[in-house]
Amino acid sequence: MPSMSDYLRISHEIMDDVRSGRLNPGDKLPSIAQLCEHYKVGASTIQQVYIRLEALEVIDRRQGKGVFVTDPATWMRKP
Template sequence: MPITADYIRIADDIVADIRAQKLKPGEKLPSITQLAATYKVSPSTVKQVYVRLEALRVIWRHQGKGVFVNDPAFWMREP
């Protein structure tokens, strides 16, 4: 069984939480430091998570304010 990179696994967890409506549009995500502690990974791994999710338009960043969940209608497609 192939091993999934930590940043992909964490990004998938966040997307799953959005799909399950545990995270709502406009909700602020944890800081890089907080998420790194939660998943027991390095901050650089969380940076990769946020870069991936931003590229997929799942999140948006507001400098000095944080990282926020985009409206799923903006990026989510039906499975």
């Protein structure tokens, strides 16, 4: 079975961190360079993560400010 691509794996990890409360609404995510070092991937992979999470409304990217976690109620499916 093929393994999950890095950007999907990292996206899922960040979403799980939000669901579990390890990341809260308004929390600022680390810089791209910090995430590259943490996950041992290139900057383009983290850019893909940010594009995906922004499309899913999990994060809000603010020019010159950073990347912030949104309220999970806006994107999590209700049971």
